[in-house]
Amino acid sequence: MVESAPPTAANPGPQSLDTTRFMAGDLCAYLESYLDPDQIKEVYRAYLFGAEAHEGQTRQSGEPYIFHPLAVAKTMAEMRMDHKSIIAAILHDVMEDTHIGKARIIEEFGEDVAELVDGVSKLTHLKFRSKAEAQAENFRKMMLAITRDLRVILVKLADRLHNMRTLGALRPDKGRRVARETLDIYAPIAQRLGMNAIRRELELLGFAAHYPARYRVLEATVKKSRGHRKEVMQKIETAICGRMEEVGIEARIVGREKNLYSIYRKMKQKRLSFAEVYDVFAIRIIVTDVDTCYRALGVAHNLYKPVPGRFKDYIAIPKANGYQSLHTVLFGPHGIPIEVQIRTEEMDRVAETGIAAHWLYKAGDRHSATAQDRAREWLKGVLEIQQAAGNSMEFLENVKVDLFPEEVYIFTPQGDIMELPKGATVVDFAYAVHSDVGNTCVAAKIDRRLAPLSTPLESGRTVQIITAPGARPNPAWMNFVATGKARTAIRHYLKNLQQDEAVSLGRRLLEKALSIYELSLEQVPEERLRDLLEESRLTDINALLADVGLGNRMAALVARRLAVAEDSEATESLAASLCRPLAVKGTEGMVLSFAKCCNPIPGDPIVGVMSTGRGLVVHREYCRNVVDYRAKPDKWITVEWAQDSTQEYAANVRIQTANKRGVLASLATNIADMGSNIENVSFDERDGHATAITFTLSVRNRKHLADIMRRLRRIPEVLRITRAKN
Incomplete structure (x- = not known):
């Protein structure tokens, strides 16, 4: 391939690619703001390589295929990624859609770029039994590549973002499938990695494509509500801004509108009407440092009364994806609840870009480094799930479980904080501490009181796990564990x-x-x-x-x-x-x-x-x-x-009784007296005079069951008793 200089105003590039030339030139001009000239030259060489590889290929819209890789590279450039990531973005479909293999990319651009491209490429050379299995195996391959290099997921998210922006060119059924996959997998991953700007756009585009009617109705409702609340919001912003100036706090105050998909999900999960969703509109206060965050919180609480129980301190205890902010809800004018978020400029950058902040603002930014550390910690857990998962479908299912947007924060007896998804139980906590602790746990203390292993955990609790050397996981735990790590280990x-x-x-x-x-x-x-x-x-x-x-x-x-x-x-x-x-x-x-x-x-x-x-x-x-x-x-x-069988077995007994008060209590007492436990009870009322009750009892053998039935026949209200089948 002929090496050329990057396009500039004086050198517009090859004339055969007129429509593409501007995009490539625009990309290189943007890169001049933070990359060296030699690196930009390498990026342009990758563009020429990709344009030649994709020559003759078009997208569903009919435009040249090279438009798509350049759009992905543009998104990566907006995140100020390094030049190897930009090259990988330009070449991300070359291995998948052209005759060029990994060895050629290594030869032209080096091992790092080839590994990034390979991590994003789908497994097209293998045959799968179903689309679901292919999706799961491709997801597994991508996640393993991410554990080696975080930049893989950034390229993949940029790729998915442009695909969603151009979804209209696809057939409606294929578009809905891509939108569903985006909402189920890619938007949660973006949130898990703290990349909220990309997550919001993916959710919005996915919601519009998958539920177009619901999207239109909700959009119209929000627009109507926006008109009603605009004056109130401006009044609140002005009041907060004035009070901050009075106390000498330098702050930037912006209004925020909740994502349509977030509103829809909240309405669906909590069964709320639109009028009952209070945080559709919010105010964000951005200040210079952490101390000022807490001072600003005091000013806001003095100006408007806070709603009890709605304050959350994500600065002291950050979210699992590194997000930090103070959240409070205030009683605004006319009793309208207003959500207020208070954070520093650094926190705001990390909240929008997540792990990309590491490249965007270079190493040394403590908050961006924290986001990356947390991402790596999560990916370490993903790797553990992969190693224990039986197949790619199980792996995908368990990683989906871990992509929860909400967390609870639990204290260990030593005072350390552990983050778990909402709904996590004591067993999930035990496996989060260590797999060996989970495998041998037998009991737990929550705030120094004994609690069942199935107890759902709440933020702020202190949990102590009690283990025993001979203990082993119980299959019944699968019914209540909430984390992918616990589920996979069991x-x-x-x-x-x-x-x-x-x-x-x-x-x-x-x-x-x-x-x-x-x-x-x-x-x-x-x-x-x-x-x-x-x-x-x-x-x-x-x-x-x-x-x-x-x-x-x-x-x-x-x-x-x-x-x-x-x-x-x-x-x-x-x-x-x-x-x-x-x-x-x-x-x-x-x-x-x-x-x-x-x-x-x-x-x-x-x-x-x-x-x-x-x-x-x-x-x-x-x-x-x-x-x-x-x-x-x-x-x-x-x-x-066997003659020495000492186990207890389940047996079903069907009893017809007269409808009289206290019959069930009498039956239960007699069953207990005969040394049996009631595993289950079901009722089938025949008429107003008699009821059929089916008990599942634990018995030692047939003689034990016969003794129980003989005892129950003596109860006057029992009309008939038989051994039943399921």
Whole structure:
């Protein structure tokens, strides 16, 4: 490629690119304000390289494709990014949409630029089963690139911003899909990184594209309200400005209008009408330093009375994305609530540009460095989620969970502050401290009082986690945890636990199947086992046993292959083996479960059905859901209850009672007296005289259940009692 000088007034650039020439020249002229001439020359060389690569390509609007990379580069330049970021913005689609590969970009512009371009590029060379899976895998790739270099997300957000600005050229259905993805992923990421200016525009454009009718209605309502409140807002601004001058505070006062999408989201989440949203209009007071922020707050509170409970100090305790400001709500004229934000000039810059402030105002700015540190801390957590996630869909789901706009601030017993998303529980806090603390937590104290692990946390609480060395995560925690880190850590543990249990069950099933050949697993020749593993494309014996335990392979068929038994006597013996029952204790764990359709309990005749991926599912012998398996002997095995089973099992009992006061209390008392717990109760009122009640009880065995039913029949109000199925 021929190297050329950057375009200037004297040298307008190549004549073949007349419409593009101005944009490239405009970009280079803008870069002159903060880049060296050699760096600008390199940027222009990248423009020529990109224009040649994209030659002949057009966008949906019909304009030359190079317009888009230059628009992305312009947004990066407005953030005053370094020249390598600008080059990456110009070339961000080259690897994805042209024949040029990473090696060529390394050769022309170096490793750093190539890594940035690669981080933004989608995975176009792989085939995915669905668009959702492709989106998730591309998101995963991008997030991993961001953990290596934060500039990747800045290029991606600038790219998405221009795509949203030109969304009108797409088909409506594709436009809505892009808008939904923007609202779900990219706008929250921009907020999480403190880049509020880009976040607001992404939300506004996404809202208009995805909900056009709602956008138009809300926009008209805000315009109408703006006319009513304009005079009031001007009066308040004038009053605050005058009072600041009186006390000698130098301040810049600006009015702020809440983003339309933020108004819509607040109305939807809190079920409010527009009239009930008080912070549509707000006033921002910008002062010189932190001490003056608190002085200005006192002036504002003396001028107008504050609304109790609405003051928030984000200067002392910044938000997770580095945002700092004082927030208060005042009773304005005519009782109108007015939100006031007070911050310094530095805080205002960081609030608008977030992590980009690091490049915008150079290193040394304490507030911008804090925003970057917090971004890196969040991305460190993202990396932990990625390492434990099973696949890209799970990773995307868990990162989405972490993109909460609101936080709660919790104190450790040592006085340190931890930020968690709103709705986080004690378990989330434990995992935020450390994964090992989360895995072994057994109890907690909130403000020195014992509290359940599922307790939602509120800002300002002090939480102490109590751990035990032998404790392990409980699957039930998945029902209430709120953070992606906790969810991923629990899933990761349970997957490993399931694998261990599958290996254990698979060993029992295979040993049972081998016993008919008078063999044990240890007696199988090593070369025969190795041949089977190679045929099955498995890495080791544990992988084979896990497959057997999870029901992906039948133990009888694996045993036949290992025994190399082909004679008829062995075949008859194999059939006979299916009649030898496997003992069930009820403590086998996740890969042996009891069917919810019939709730078998010790004493019931039972049968085991092998379910792919789930392992062994135990049903009552005459359950209608196992009828189909009778004709498939390779799918079920005979099982029996172990003599030493001490577990408790769920059983459903249906009771018809007369409608009289105190019947439920009498039933509950008698059930408790018989040593059983009530797990669930449901009512089905037949008429005004009788009610059908279904209890789910925990029982030890069939005799225990029969004793309970016999006791309940003695209650005069009980008309009929039967054991029920789900």
